[in-house]
Amino acid sequence: MSFKQNISKKLDDGSLPGVDLNHKFNFMCHDDCMGTCCTNITIQLDPWDVELMSRHLNISGQDFVEEYCDVGFSNEMKWPYVTLKHAAKGPCAFMLEDGRCEVYPARSRNCRTYPIGRAVRFDEKGNKEERVFIVEKMSFCLGHNAEDEWTVEEWFNDSEAQKFYQMSDLYLELINYATTKLNSRVWMSQQIGQMIMPLLYGPDMLRKKLSISEEEVGHEEFYHRRLKAVKVILEDIAANFGFGPQTDVEAETFAGSVMDRVKEVLLSQ
Numbered sequence: 008m009s010f011k012q013n014i015s016k017k018l019d020d021g022s023l024p025g026v027d028l029n030h031k032f033n034f035m036c037h038d039d040c041m042g043t044c045c046t047n048i049t050i051q052l053d054p055w056d057v058e059l060m061s062r063h064l065n066i067s068g069q070d071f072v073e074e075y076c077d078v079g080f081s082n083e084m085k086w087p088y089v090t091l092k093h094a095a096k097g098p099c100a101f102m103l104e105d106g107r108c109e110v111y112p113a114r115s116r117n118c119r120t121y122p123i124g125r126a127v128r129f130d131e132k133g134n135k136e137e138r139v140f141i142v143e144k145m146s147f148c149l150g151h152n153a154e155d156e157w158t159v160e161e162w163f164n165d166s167e168a169q170k171f172y173q174m175s176d177l178y179l180e181l182i183n184y185a186t187t188k189l190n191s192r193v194w195m196s197q198q199i200g201q202m203i204m205p206l207l208y209g210p211d212m213l214r215k216k217l218s219i220s221e222e223e224v225g226h227e228e229f230y231h232r233r234l235k236a237v238k239v240i241l242e243d244i245a246a247n248f249g250f251g252p253q254t255d256v257e258a259e260t261f262a263g264s265v266m267d268r269v270k271e272v273l274l275s276q
């Protein structure tokens with residue numbers, strides 16, 4: 008069972024109680040355990056996490072993934088995923104000597120909201136269901152002993168989490184669309200996963216290839232376009248297996264190749 012499914016199961020059976028935005032809790036990071044939580048831990052990154060961290064470090068998304076990440080393929084979800092490489096086997100590459108975070112302003116959504124977690128799932132109609140919960144306490148974490156009291160909403164606002172959730176949800180919507188409408192679990196392979204990786208994690212390379220500057224298309228807008236472009240590719244592949252909306256579309260309706268349509272989406276006004 009994957010980590011996400013495990014969380015969902017615990018939320019369903021009540022062993023991990025869900026909380027609402029008004030729920031109050033005590034927390035503040037403590038110097039004595041600073042960074043202990045950033046060692047030997049799985050930190051999953053989505054495309055927006057990688058985008059912000061790589062921009063903060065002023066390196067390309069692809070270089071970031073190459074240098075700091077492990078790329079895997081979930082056989083359950085049939086989808087590629089990215090995790091922080093060093094943190095999985097020891098201290099995170101971004102942990103400074105005093106335990107603080109080198110990329111703090113751009114840290115991933117999971118790093119920024121601990122000890123609050125958030126799980127998202129979609130019902131059969133594609134409606135999003137958001138569940139917020141208190142992450143299971145780590146024995147070494149002294150933050151829970153603090154006198155500082157927060158509501159979950161205050162915590163999210165203070166950590167500027169909402170923007171990350173908004174962008175992350177767009178990616179989750181894409182995955183949900185692929186699995187439910189395009190039956191991607193039937194045909195998605197590691198090779199197809201690799202094919203969409205540059206669109207998910209390598210905006211700089213795409214900009215270079217297509218001569219799209221940030222002045223022309225800002226990075227948030229480009230993120231939206233990249234996810235749309237992935238959708239175009241996946242719909243095209245799904246049609247070959249008899250799934251998705253393009254199975255009903257006559258081949259001649261499309262003037263160019265799938266790559267032409269991808270370019271069109273990325274360059275569209």
Ligand code: SF4
Nearest residue numbers: 036037040044148150
């Ligand atoms: S208080 Fe907990 S979350 Fe904060 S630095 Fe210490 S171990 Fe990490």
Ligand code: SF4
Nearest residue numbers: 045099101102108118
């Ligand atoms: S990115 Fe920063 S907060 Fe997240 S695990 Fe690494 S050092 Fe810790």
